[in-house]
Amino acid sequence: MAYNEENSYLDMELLRFTTAGSVDDGKSTLIGRLLFDSKSIFEDQLEHLENSSKRRGLEHTDLSLLTDGLKDEREQGITIDVAYRYFATPMRKFIIADTPGHIQYTRNMITGASTANLALILIDARNGIVEQTCRHSFIASLLQIPHLIVCINKMDLVDYSQEAYEKIKANFKSFSSKLNVSDIQFIPISALNGDNVVNRSENMDWYEGSTLLYNLENIHIASDHNHIDCRFPVQTVIRPKKDEYHDYRGYAGRVAGGVFKKGDEVVALPSGFSSKVKGIHTMDGEVEEAFAPMSVSITLEDDIDIGRGDMIVRSNNQPDVSQDMDVMLCWFGKMGPKPRSKYALFHANNEVKAMVRQVYYKLDINTLHRNEEDTEVKMNDIIKVSLRTTKPLMKDAYTKNRLTGSLILVDESTNETVAAGMII
Amino acid sequence: MSRYNLTHLKELESEAIYVIREVFAQFEKPGILFSGGKDSIVVTHLAQKAFWPSKIPFTLVHVDTGHNFPETIKFRDDLVADLGVNLVVGSVQNSIDKGKVREETGKDASRNWLQISTLLDTIEEHGFDALMGGARRDEEKARAKERFFSHRDDFGQWDPKNQRPELWNIFNGKKSYGEHFRVFPISNWTEMDVWQYILSEQIEVPSLYVAHQRDVIWRNGTWLPNSEHIKLRDGEKVEEKQIRFRTLGDITITGGIESKADTIEKIVSEVAAARQTERGNRADDKRSETSMEDRKKEGYF
Numbered sequence: 001m002a003y004n005e006e007n008s009y010l011d012m013e014l015l016r017f018t019t020a021g022s023v024d025d026g027k028s029t030l031i032g033r034l035l036f037d038s039k040s041i042f043e044d045q046l047e048h049l050e051n052s053s054k055r056r057g058l059e060h061t062d063l064s065l066l067t068d069g070l071k072d073e074r075e076q077g078i079t080i081d082v083a084y085r086y087f088a089t090p091m092r093k094f095i096i097a098d099t100p101g102h103i104q105y106t107r108n109m110i111t112g113a114s115t116a117n118l119a120l121i122l123i124d125a126r127n128g129i130v131e132q133t134c135r136h137s138f139i140a141s142l143l144q145i146p147h148l149i150v151c152i153n154k155m156d157l158v159d160y161s162q163e164a165y166e167k168i169k170a171n172f173k174s175f176s177s178k179l180n181v182s183d184i185q186f187i188p189i190s191a192l193n194g195d196n197v198v199n200r201s202e203n204m205d206w207y208e209g210s211t212l213l214y215n216l217e218n219i220h221i222a223s224d225h226n227h228i229d230c231r232f233p234v235q236t237v238i239r240p241k242k243d244e245y246h247d248y249r250g251y252a253g254r255v256a257g258g259v260f261k262k263g264d265e266v267v268a269l270p271s272g273f274s275s276k277v278k279g280i281h282t283m284d285g286e287v288e289e290a291f292a293p294m295s296v297s298i299t300l301e302d303d304i305d306i307g308r309g310d311m312i313v314r315s316n317n318q319p320d321v322s323q324d325m326d327v328m329l330c331w332f333g334k335m336g337p338k339p340r341s342k343y344a345l346f347h348a349n350n351e352v353k354a355m356v357r358q359v360y361y362k363l364d365i366n367t368l369h370r371n372e373e374d375t376e377v378k379m380n381d382i383i384k385v386s387l388r389t390t391k392p393l394m395k396d397a398y399t400k401n402r403l404t405g406s407l408i409l410v411d412e413s414t415n416e417t418v419a420a421g422m423i424i
Numbered sequence: 425m426s427r428y429n430l431t432h433l434k435e436l437e438s439e440a441i442y443v444i445r446e447v448f449a450q451f452e453k454p455g456i457l458f459s460g461g462k463d464s465i466v467v468t469h470l471a472q473k474a475f476w477p478s479k480i481p482f483t484l485v486h487v488d489t490g491h492n493f494p495e496t497i498k499f500r501d502d503l504v505a506d507l508g509v510n511l512v513v514g515s516v517q518n519s520i521d522k523g524k525v526r527e528e529t530g531k532d533a534s535r536n537w538l539q540i541s542t543l544l545d546t547i548e549e550h551g552f553d554a555l556m557g558g559a560r561r562d563e564e565k566a567r568a569k570e571r572f573f574s575h576r577d578d579f580g581q582w583d584p585k586n587q588r589p590e591l592w593n594i595f596n597g598k599k600s601y602g603e604h605f606r607v608f609p610i611s612n613w614t615e616m617d618v619w620q621y622i623l624s625e626q627i628e629v630p631s632l633y634v635a636h637q638r639d640v641i642w643r644n645g646t647w648l649p650n651s652e653h654i655k656l657r658d659g660e661k662v663e664e665k666q667i668r669f670r671t672l673g674d675i676t677i678t679g680g681i682e683s684k685a686d687t688i689e690k691i692v693s694e695v696a697a698a699r700q701t702e703r704g705n706r707a708d709d710k711r712s713e714t715s716m717e718d719r720k721k722e723g724y725f
Contacts, residue, residue: 014432222429283476295441416599
């Protein structure tokens with residue numbers, strides 16, 4: 001492919017990936033390596049890092065100081081929050097959601113995973129699969145991250161042994177058969193020495209796959225969005241008070257699924273009124289079709305009553321409309337839900353009230369064991385519940401659409417987001 | 425590229441428009457913090473796209489330190505007239521005159537910290553419940569931890585350790601009376617994305633960003649513009665150089681770089697080759713390792 005330096009950015013794609021890890025598994029080193037080798041660390045940042053590392057009495061430059069931005073994180077040497085990092089190659093722009101790996105930060109891992117196309121799982125070649133590996137992989141599967149790359153790191157410390165690599169790979173495959181992940185790649189790397197990160201390793205001729213960066217640049221992400229089931233949640237209605245647009249009534253929103261075209265037969269939910277798409281508008285002009293994740297305004301042939309929280313869908317493919325649902329929740333709040341607790345529920349630009357009717361079980365995210373006896377919910381617990389809402393939601397299963405299948409619960413006394421939910 | 429995939433710029437644009445529409449839908453009196461810098465110009469442009477063919481439904485809010493580049497103020501006034509939007513100006517000079525804040529004195533004094541008080545007073549006086557800004561996570565390490573919807577308490581303070589998690593594209597803008605939100609629609613953009621977007625959308629920016637001849641003084645490793653607010657120190661001299669600014673802050677603290685990039689195309693190439701971060705020439709960030717976090721906690725932009 002001829003690559004034109006001047007306007008190559010006009011066809012770059014965006015890939016969002018998440019990593020999770022603890023202090024020692026080499027996550028910071030790996031991110032540092034990707035940023036370094038893609039020339040995304042600047043001289044003044046590097047100088048800053050060198051000075052900070054020296055002040056802390058470290059012999060080498062600690063790349064984790066780059067991702068740990070808050071005063072407390074730098075003092076304690078740990079990642080507390082999700083940190084977002086950016087780098088680009090001529091092929092793609094990357095957004096890394098870098099999260100802590102410890103169980104007490106499950107909610108941060110879930111947050112980072114919710115928008116990711118890809119999860120990067122790091123395994124220390126010396127230790128093989130540990131509890132954290134299972135946890136991160138399970139979260140990736142729960143949040144339906146479409147692609148998983150398993151990096152078996154620190155290969156330099158096991159003499160670049162193919163046997164060690166194959167053994168871990170086999171163990172991971174057997175463990176992940178319990179999970180719902182379709183695309184898994186394995187790569188033996190040494191983040192410290194750069195083997196198979198950006199450049200192919202000279203120490204592992206037995207490995208015939210591609211490098212980590214090559215995978216990140218080439219994994220097919222166009223079908224990560226749902227382009228089949230048309231869903232258009234309405235954010236707001238645009239009614240210009242201008243003579244030339246006197247009758248303009250545009251429904252503004254971001255396509256959550258499917259491909260909308262001019263002339264499509266559509267239905268507005270929950271009212272059930274049908275109409276046809278008259279036009280799809282942007283400030284740059286009308287477009288022929290709109291697909292996820294485009295932000296557009298849709299006008300309809302008929303003047304029907306549609307407002308925020310309503311959903312425009314195709315007549316022949318409609319979501320479930322109901323007030324009762326089973327949901328997997330990750331609990332973020334300090335206190336768990338009491339029986340019949342009520343919350344504000346946000347779903348697809350809609351806000352309703354919801355009641356937790358029943359907690360079916362609590363899931364141990366290390367073993368995937370379902371605990372039906374102990375249903376006392378604490379922060380970071382993953383639970384399956386039954387919810388009832390005051391008004392019907394236009395919803396899909398999370399496995400079908402991450403945007404119309406997800407919700408959050410908000411405690412109305414503190415306004416805190418207390419849970420993230422995936423509709424079953 | 426597949427037929428149903430957006431370019432990175434289109435995806436970032438679409439994300440920002442979504443966030444801006446959420447602000448309009450979830451708040452009663454939202455505004456845009458407008459500094460006249462490229463990032464707030466891009467946010468304003470995106471707001472225009474989000475509500476086209478309607479006018480931008482937000483007030484522009486400018487905190488005027490009195491130490492602006494004259495070019496920035498002219499640019500601001502022209503844009504406001506062009507868009508037909510309301511402008512609210514909070515004046516740091518007024519805050520000083522009323523005795524609410526005291527001007528820093530001594531070497532490297534600046535009005536940077538003073539803006540916080542004027543900003544918070546302006547928010548309270550006009551009852552803004554959400555202000556959008558052009559801050560980006562790639563700019564600075566404390567900003568890398570910032571949410572799209574960032575909650576501020578009664579005192580306008582940011583509590584970085586107690587932030588609301590943000591999942592999928594669901595934003596929780598619930599708040600108690602007296603609290604407000606800062607919203608950052610271009611959180612996920614980098615300096616490069618901003619310039620590429622300015623180029624591809626042909627957005628007008630102040631002439632200060634492109635290379636021009638200017639009287640400057642070499643101080644603290646950067647070319648500071650000569651102005652009525654600056655006093656020459658021993659050994660310093662005014663020189664004429666061809667420079668441009670990568671960020672626009674107060675004229676007293678914003679250093680320029682020597683550059684031949686006199687078009688937006690050339691700026692994009694220059695940014696691609698840059699080996700220093702864009703805020704590296706900002707004296708306000710150099711005060712300590714956590715100066716941005718400290719200012720943000722108090723209520724800074």
